Amino acid sequence: MSQQHGTLGVAVIGTGRMGADHVRRISDVISGARVAAVVDIDADRVKRVADAVEGCTPYTEPAAAMADPDVDAVLIASPGAAHEDALLAAFARDLPVLCEKPLTPDPASALRVLEAEQRLGHRRVQVGFMRRYDADYLKLKSLLDQGAYGRPLMLHNKHRNAGTPPGFTNAMMIHDSAVHEIDVTRWLLDEEITAVRVLRPTPLGSAPDGLSDPQLILFETAAGQLVDTELFVNCGFGYQVSCEAVCEGGTARIGDDHGVFVNAAGKWGGSITPGFVERFEEAYDRQVQRWVNTTRRGAVEGPSCWDGYAAAAVCAAGVRAQATGERVEVELGERPALYR
Amino acid sequence: MSQQHGTLGVAVIGTGRMGADHVRRISDVISGARVAAVVDIDADRVKRVADAVEGCTPYTEPAAAMADPDVDAVLIASPGAAHEDALLAAFARDLPVLCEKPLTPDPASALRVLEAEQRLGHRRVQVGFMRRYDADYLKLKSLLDQGAYGRPLMLHNKHRNAGTPPGFTNAMMIHDSAVHEIDVTRWLLDEEITAVRVLRPTPLGSAPDGLSDPQLILFETAAGQLVDTELFVNCGFGYQVSCEAVCEGGTARIGDDHGVFVNAAGKWGGSITPGFVERFEEAYDRQVQRWVNTTRRGAVEGPSCWDGYAAAAVCAAGVRAQATGERVEVELGERPALYR
Amino acid sequence: MSQQHGTLGVAVIGTGRMGADHVRRISDVISGARVAAVVDIDADRVKRVADAVEGCTPYTEPAAAMADPDVDAVLIASPGAAHEDALLAAFARDLPVLCEKPLTPDPASALRVLEAEQRLGHRRVQVGFMRRYDADYLKLKSLLDQGAYGRPLMLHNKHRNAGTPPGFTNAMMIHDSAVHEIDVTRWLLDEEITAVRVLRPTPLGSAPDGLSDPQLILFETAAGQLVDTELFVNCGFGYQVSCEAVCEGGTARIGDDHGVFVNAAGKWGGSITPGFVERFEEAYDRQVQRWVNTTRRGAVEGPSCWDGYAAAAVCAAGVRAQATGERVEVELGERPALYR
């Protein structure tokens, strides 16, 4: 390894919003890692990014960056459609990978990645479901795992965004928004999702053309648990994510706003987080720090390619369920031994 | 009228738990009314109840009590199956009625009552949906009516009981528990419920034999709004009723516990109301006081026979939906002019 | 007695804001009482008030009203300076009295009333400290009396008003505002207040001329407990009263706002009660109902003349403490046997 005092050299693939944020994170926040290479098909942009980081080389091809002797690990933050190629390139060099969600955009390509990793014979990929690193979700997970309130029977989720960017579609409500609740459900309950319903009330008058907003997504798990999620992506008032687990002996909820409590102008309360960056910034930091720590000691933890594949399968069922309003079963292969 | 200083003489039909509580309420809490007669088929019990109240006569037949010259109005608190006869007897004397829910146990009998009241030519009945008199629900209703946060798109309800009495059935989860959310939905949104789904996760291990607990009830309204209700009647931890209205410009929620906030033994928080009596006692008081006040001035307000009939129709659809897991449409006649 | 079905005939002394509100309360809200007479030095006003109530006679002299054979009990709601005469007149006829706070404006006159009631040989007066009838304070009192969290060591109070009427003075901050915390302290802790400090920070820029607002009032009790109260009577944002009891094994707090919880326009939270009427309306109702109930059965309960006298003594010390910033001891006589 080229590590100085064991510093991990990371190649960041993609220098858009997420990629640039990861470059900043690894450079300024994370202990034990540095950005050794950046990759983007936009040669000018990638050079500008690389110039601002000491000892960082720009590339326009993922495989070229991965061949750089200073590169010990790969963080994929390019658009989802480019993930499969980047993952296969990393597998070719047996490099550890942190892959932003989605693993790939659809179940078929996710399955190919899953099979490729199995051929390696060991896990190399951590998928970027960052909510698993959020302090509140971690506390909830810990309570459920301890069985503090008995077996969970239902989850109630709320996922609200102030607004959506232009071009946001119903399918994106599943792939970009509900995908987090899909992973959270599978992780918190430690069960696969077996069926999906999507109910669409009369939408918001001001919803972008063609967008059914809000929607109510209903999951069934293999253990017969029921999970409802309010998706409301143009709620206007801020970013709110909450989750209540209804267990046999009690309920536990996260996501109530807190921080500063104000009395002013006839009102009590506080401010709502404007966006996911503010809400989950520390989860992103913790995710990458944990990835760096486990990678430095040669281990792999966190959401796996199986988790990425299962999410893709549920998303596919969700998009079909959106169209029909009916219950749609999730088509999921057998879980390979590597991921048990 | 036999009113002294305008005091309303009330005949209370039924002296079980609810009836006895209304006798106490009218005697000790309510201004402007007194219990002039009590009725129960159990002659011993009704005599004991009457003896404890000054100027109160016991009867074993509703019609006989209604013929008592001291009786100005009728409060029906007998079992639901006896309501139709008592209502028709009151109509025969054109007496004002406060009828505990349900109006009658099924849509067919409710329709007969509805038609009988229409033949009278004016409203005489207020149905005992007491949540409409709860301070929190009234505030929420007021916010929705003002359009404070725009048009409501969804409601999220939770209805949790510590436990159920012996013999509680799935049908009673609809008729006795969900019926309150049925009325609340119709009242808050001012829309009819047009379809029902009931989803049943794997139940609580300790659920009484044959009871699916918890359940998720889903209503659609004529305006396309979506309403979900968690019914959990053996949650073990107390009685909790909450409602969040998701509107175009914000959400408003009632039912968070409050009162005394405690720090002790490693925990912050407070006590959960043990039962519906503690939670809705003031709503019952306010309901009866409002009924007395409007009756004394010759008016009729509050939930009508139409509301009682519509609730029965939705309950009937709900019980069918429980059996199938599918969407069931509500069969509801045309709303008569008297109830518009 | 002239009671019809035991209805208590009440003479209401004073028909200003508080008096008029009590006339309405007894007529429309309270069970078992009616307004038989009203008294005001303003003959026109008192006639108008009486005309609106069935069977109610107007008077301009308290003693004349008390001689009315329809009058069974007296509610004194005239200005504090007129209380002593009205109380002595009621004692002359041995009539039960609910006397709005203050009992009288100063310790000397309160002591005269105390002595006059002792000469009667039995309690006749309930003083109108209505917080003792507030649902939240009652729950807190109950927890303290049960010793749920052990012996109380400190109280933290907050008493905030949106604003003050013209002419509000520093002395009124003690006599009209802090007087409630004086009574609450003595009642919750069941101890006399032995010393007072008043600390005055640099006031609000917009405080009325000469008014030190906010102030911090500190009480010591005979048991060595410490009680701090923030008085802020021009806080601008609404009416807020809270109390936290710090006990040996935990703390218990009341007065957090609640009701409807809203997400809208970038904020979570709710509305602050605008004034004391909204906050304590039910406490007033409960206070008068309890007075009617105990009076009808010939008993006397609630805050006594001793409580009124002790409050006057602490107020007098508080006003002296305001001037000096120093610790001022409360001068309080021996508690007579009648009030133990």
Add this chain to the structure above:
Amino acid sequence: MSQQHGTLGVAVIGTGRMGADHVRRISDVISGARVAAVVDIDADRVKRVADAVEGCTPYTEPAAAMADPDVDAVLIASPGAAHEDALLAAFARDLPVLCEKPLTPDPASALRVLEAEQRLGHRRVQVGFMRRYDADYLKLKSLLDQGAYGRPLMLHNKHRNAGTPPGFTNAMMIHDSAVHEIDVTRWLLDEEITAVRVLRPTPLGSAPDGLSDPQLILFETAAGQLVDTELFVNCGFGYQVSCEAVCEGGTARIGDDHGVFVNAAGKWGGSITPGFVERFEEAYDRQVQRWVNTTRRGAVEGPSCWDGYAAAAVCAAGVRAQATGERVEVELGERPALYR
């Protein structure tokens, strides 16, 4: 500099609880720094600590560690009595210092440090008042600095510990507990504290011998603001720190518990943080990261020697005030130009 990719080599002075925690933090959490040397008078212990860190040299003398060419900066975490010597040794080599609170144990020694730093002609020291780096306090500070609710008039603080270690004294309640509220007050209000009162109610029955617990500490600021702090260091139920700023146009409060909200066993609420480590761990991380970042770019920020000296002066007044119960004025010199 010996920095590799600009990595800051830190000498950690003291390897007790705080020192060991800082070694772990710099090694595993903080970006851009490493532990180059550790110092402890216990030669065995310091060797063990150094052996566990790559490239770290053990020393028994602070001055020797500071002479190590790999050392770029100093973190002092030894007992307070040893701070003055370590600070002067760092000044001799013009090294940047993060000095755990207290700067020194008393105003006289703090003044000597202050003068020594002035002779250097530039600031070198950041004092470890870590609450200034807590996310909640930072939000409150930001609101006050923006003037969101106008000028602050009062602060209400609560500082509760589950329990105290053996040998905890009244003086330590000031020096170890209240010192945080002293710094928070000066920082949030940007004013010096000019006078202190300490009121001591009858203590907790189970308080350690001689300890007055709880206590109420009252500060006045140069601008006439009033600050009260409940110190309760054997409250039994957990660790709680809260602060409410009462401003001309509203109040803002931090420190309400949050995280996971639970309904179970008749109670709603959540768990109380057991200790200051859990509550302020992220503040410690942020403090050290900020110190590393500013130091790497050659700057000095954060609490200064003046802040350390002023805290020592207020503590000295506080200890005198504890003994007398009277108002004690704080003796504070003129603020030197270097600290304006």
